[in-house]
Amino acid sequence: MPPPLYGTFLSATLWNSIPLHICQAENRSYIRLTEQEFNRLPADIVIECFVSLIVTCYGVINMAGKFKGIRAMADFQNKSMDTVGNRPSFYHFAHRGTKLYAGEPEEER
């Protein structure tokens, strides 16, 4: 099913909740007018509420898109000990390279 359809589901059920509220309020005022005792909501309103809740859940879950796998090792796959074992904070400059560079004048490098 294309994603816009889930959006329609979602908005339809959310809009549907407004008439449901009105229905419920009307029911309460009717009960008050006829001076009956209020015990529970009528079954059709309850069922409609549950159905629209389930459809909303379905719409939300499908709108959110697919989950992406967490790949813990992905970062390290292409690394070698040359980069991982390189420790820039501990560089020292008295290494064997200094002897290598010592002979040549700096401009020629």
Next chain:
Amino acid sequence: MAATMNFEDVRDKLRKWREDKVRNSVETADLGEYLLANYRRKLGDEVWPLYEQVSIAALDCGRLSLARLCIHAVRQQFPHSSRSKRLHGMLEEAEGEFDKARETYNDILKDDPANGLVMKRLIAIHKGQNDIPGAIKELNKYIENFMSDSEAWMELAELYIQEQHYSKAAFCFEELILSNPHHHLYHQRYAEIMYTQGGPENLEIARKYFAQAVKLNSNNMRALYGMFLSASHLAASSKATIKKKTENTKYASWAAAQIAHKYKQAEPQVEVVGEMLDKLAITSGN
């Protein structure tokens, strides 16, 4: 080399090296010098980390005049920053003035006693003076305060390896494995230390950790070779029971098959791998 490359390529390359902490000092100094000479305005604020990167690279490959230029520019822009003072200290180190550098670092630490980067430089001075036991002592003190610094643990391990204290180095890598259990290189390095220590028990541990490294990254050739060598060594050992011998032969032949398969994928023409593996097995059996 740099003249034929365009600005974005060079900048992105240097940025990537900076983030991945790649050493490549000679190339970094060349490319960075080119960028700083031609595109200083275009770089915007990125010019300052680039100055830092280039000056450290220049110090590393002995181009002190380039390093002096960069460090001077940074110090003019940020005269009171500890980071720029640290660069100046590094220049003094490279010039061989270790006492002066130590003074510079101690001055920074007076204002900011928790500056880990500067403490690491003090340890690096010991290394530069070839005082490895001193460096180990200082580094141990540092690690007491900064226990989660994996770079320091790795440095300590390498220093212990230099001094041939393999069991202590192994302990450092155990810490690193705990800090990041999915890192195949830590497992591989730990196994290498165990393999170096030798003895049937350590070899068995080495084989297990090499196997774990292969499991985490099947393209780790060094771990495959390590697994092959340790397993064939165990299989050839005279003290091993028959059951262990057959098991280890199985592991060794599996690793050998994997190595041969990888070579076939990379270079279908090469057919000397089998022979080479046989030779390795013979030498490791002795």
